[in-house]
Amino acid sequence: MDGQMVGVRNNRRAKYTQQIIKEAVLSLLQEKPVEAITVTEVCELADINRTTFYRYYKDIPDCEEQIETEFIDSLNIPEEFTPFQSLEALLSLFYENPKLSNLAFVEGKTRLLEKMHQVLAPKPRPENSVNSYQGIYVMAGLQNVLKSWVKQGMKESPHELTCIIERLLFAEDIRPMKKYSDYQKYLDRSELDS
Known part of the structure; x- marks a missing residue:
């Protein structure tokens, strides 16, 4: 004994x-x-x-x-969560442990960011150039938003930041600028000429 x-x-x-x-x-x-x-x-x-x-x-x-491995293994986000519910749950874990956030977002460690990408986009989609670039664009933007959030002391709650990210992702604040997009008109005309 x-x-x-x-x-x-x-x-x-x-x-x-x-x-x-x-x-x-x-x-x-x-x-x-x-x-x-x-x-x-x-x-x-x-x-x-x-x-x-x-x-x-x-x-x-x-x-x-x-x-990193311990944190990734501790992630237990329900499969039925939407991507934004998953993001908020993930942000809450980082919010509760700000020191760990430095590892993920300031250091830019890929395993944590890869896991975050899996959590936010769990369903595989057919790959095409737009989807591929869109995924890269969204994840790079998300990583930089989170990096800024961590560096500024996590002033917003996980819920507030999730709402901000949702607005950014759907470009709600800049959508009215689309009417000024001459390039889109050019692309539309090019497709008609083809």
Whole structure:
């Protein structure tokens, strides 16, 4: 029985140590890019020695990857959610953990952004040039809106930001400008001439 208790205690201690290391990395990400973070800085902030760090991670990118993986694995957005409900749920997770948002949006880590894309566009659509470019356009715009949101301190709630993104996506504020689009008239005439 005593052997089991020691194992449980050691397991708890290992999880705690890993958690403080991850928190140190996330805290440092608020000040600098991941490439500039050193193991020494993490150890000082987490109040551990280098041997302890290397017991759990081979380097800072390995720690960062484990943080990403845990977050991705924790995502549990119901399949019946609409893309905007999914976006709001995802934003709420980042809102609750602003340090993690730096990893996704300021650092621009692709695995988190890829997962976000899967959440927002779960159904495969037939590919054509417009769909392909539209997806790239929307995701790049979304990533930059979220990056700005994080850098400005997440002033809007996840719900407010979801509403803003919806307005942007459907171009509600700039739709009246379409009447000034001479290029669209040119394209329409070109199609008729073909």
